[in-house]
Amino acid sequence: MTTNTVQNPARLATASVYRYRWVALFVILSVEVMDLLDALVTNIAGPSIRLELGGSYSLIQWLGAAYTLAMAIGLLTGGRLGDIYGRRRMFLIGAAGFTLASLACGLAQSPTQLIVGRAVQGLFGAVMLPQGLGMIKQMFSASEQAKAFGAFGPVMGLSSVGGPILAGWLVDADYFDAGWRMIFFINLPLGLFAVFGAIRFLPEFKSDKAPRLDVLGVLLAAVGAFLLLYPLVQGRELDWPVWCFVLLAAGVIVFGLFAIYETGRERRRLDPLVTPSLFRKRAFSGGLAVGLVFFAALIGTGLVVTFYLQIGLGYAPLKAGLTTLPQALGTVAGFVAAGAGLAEKLGRKLLLIGTAVMIVATVGFALTVRLVGDGITPYHFIPATALLGVGMGLAMAPFFNIVLAGVDHEETGSASGALTSVQQLGGAFGIAVLGTIFFAILPGQVVSHVDGSTAELRTVLTTSGVPSDAQPAVIAGLRDCLRDRTAQDDPDVVPASCEGAGAPSPEIQAYGGAQVRAGFQDATVWTTGVTLVLLMLAFGLAFLLPKKARPEDAAAH
Known part of the structure; x- marks a missing residue:
């Protein structure tokens, strides 16, 4: 009151x-x-x-x-x-x-x-x-x-x-x-x-x-989250030293201490940061798990698409923004449809339908990138991204009310805060994990394309005036250069394997650029596969949630 x-x-x-x-x-x-x-x-x-x-x-x-x-x-x-x-x-x-x-x-x-x-x-x-x-x-x-x-x-x-x-x-x-x-x-x-x-x-x-105010609880949650997130973002660049895994283990331990501390506060009738009894409710625990993987997939994939559009395809920022417009419009359409009565009528089914639509759209996006290849334009993305947006709107609209239907009224405040925090935390982990996976895959995909187009490269070298007996060394050097360039943490730094060879001919530059774009294409497709796994996991976990929102919650939103 x-x-x-x-x-x-x-x-x-x-x-x-x-x-x-x-x-x-x-x-x-x-x-x-x-x-x-x-x-x-x-x-x-x-x-x-x-x-x-x-x-x-x-x-x-x-x-x-x-x-x-x-x-x-x-x-x-x-x-x-x-x-x-x-x-x-x-x-x-x-x-x-x-x-x-x-x-x-x-x-x-x-x-x-x-x-x-x-x-x-x-x-x-x-x-x-x-x-x-x-x-x-x-x-x-x-x-x-x-x-x-x-x-x-x-x-x-x-x-x-x-x-x-x-x-x-x-x-x-x-x-x-x-x-x-x-x-x-x-x-x-x-x-x-x-x-x-x-x-x-x-x-x-x-x-x-x-x-x-539970100050120690806030500090434990903050330290635990940072210990998990920092090595996930920086580990690849640092070549995964042992201390990265030590930090990950320490993060898990800190969250364990957080749970013990919050339970103790509840027993002493103090105000816990998150009410521990909530985690004994299947609906709430399931909701946290759904929120974590769903928003990790959502936010992390958005970053991967940015890498692909601006770094891989060379789109200017405005062109990249306009390319994502169909997804945003689809999201609005999904929210409007949910608000027109679908959320109240279907409840959990709408969340499942929305997630299923996102799965189909993600497959469509990956197929578009794979099949269209180097000639892809913003128009090719419209069907998949618009459908993805519709699924997002349908799935997100009923999510919070359905999860909160599984907790008692007096626990709603704590549950709402925890759910919103997990939404943000899922986004942070999605950015860390999917971004790391993308750049870990990229060099190998570029090398694979160079190895698979040796005949084309020999033709390019011959056209550029490189003698046939010198071509194997040039091919090996170009392969190493492209691999190291895409694996380089700082793209402004020229790897040692790219130095000393002199300026390549325009034909060789064009060939190298095509292989890098193809590598970005494949890295995007493979990382999208991780997104699919996360969405399917969210779909399965959604069955832990209540079937309907409380009537008063549905009316309020």
Whole structure:
């Protein structure tokens, strides 16, 4: 139960309905847009960022992983901070911090500065976002809450459609010579609007009985997640030293200590970060597992597609963003169809149908990449990506309500926070694992294509004037060079095997470029196979979930 501690009582028309509630909703939606844009734009802008700041391809992985990991950890306690210190106050702190962190990201001069800025963005976003959702429930009457929450669907849909295109446009347009930095500077007017709008229009709400903050629980969860994530992202570049596996084992141990500590807090009647009794419920544990693998597949595959489009095919950021447009439009269509009554009518079946559609679409995407090959264009991707988006919308729409139907009402707050955190954590692990698999596969696929086209290469060498007796050495050297170039952690560094051979002829350069593109094509197809495994696992785990959402939950969303 909550009570209004409004800093300006004149703003309330009644004790239960807030006078400026619709304006306040607009303020809350503005920060949702900021968060959604920042979760999407770095995939498109990542290659351009790496080109300017330098560093290895893992920088692109960290741009997404640092944000989502920090968000995942922060969301475990973000809502409780509002209960303890007041939702309006924490919304202001979160919005102001997010805006300043966006400015710091836009001004970053090194990969480390940018990654730290992204992590700070995620932490302040986790403070900011839960407050808005809590205030909506208190500002609006029961009859209006469905309309208020219903506004999130179109806003999220428009943001998911416009985010990649906006990122590509801003990077390509290079306004004020800012290039990729504009994707962060665009947050400044939105953030200022949120801050001043919150000061003017948001009321203060605070719990009558504020829970105690579980600081040690937060630290254990953060350390455990970092210990698991860091070696997954950096292990390939470091050639998997022993300490990477030690960190992975330590991460598992830390999460074990976290579980023991949280159980002890519950026994002592203290407020745990995550209610341990939830994990004894099949529906909730199954929901966490589904969320982890589903969002790992979703977010990780998005990064792999960016690698393929921008690095493999050489697409400009705007062209890459437009290529993903059918998927975003399909997602909106899926959400609209689910909201038109399918979610309420079908419940868990809709989640299963959506996941099955995603599996079919993923197979279609892999076949398109494989069969069309080097002549592929953005138009070839439309059928598979649009279908993938529809499946995403159908599967995601009922997910949270169905999982929460398996927990008691008094556990809903803790369960919601844990589910949202797992969604972000799954995204971070998807980026780490699928990105690592992609670049681990890539050199071998390039070598395979060189070995399989030796006759073509001999013809190219003969055309370029290379004597037949010198061709075996040139072929071996080119093979090693292409392998080492694609295996190189930092693509700006020239491997030793590529030095000293002189400038290759245009024909040899064209041949080498074709083999690298073919390698990117195959690495994408193989990594998509991992995505298929994750989606099929999510499909199977979904049978652990309740068949229907609770009626009141379905009505609220």
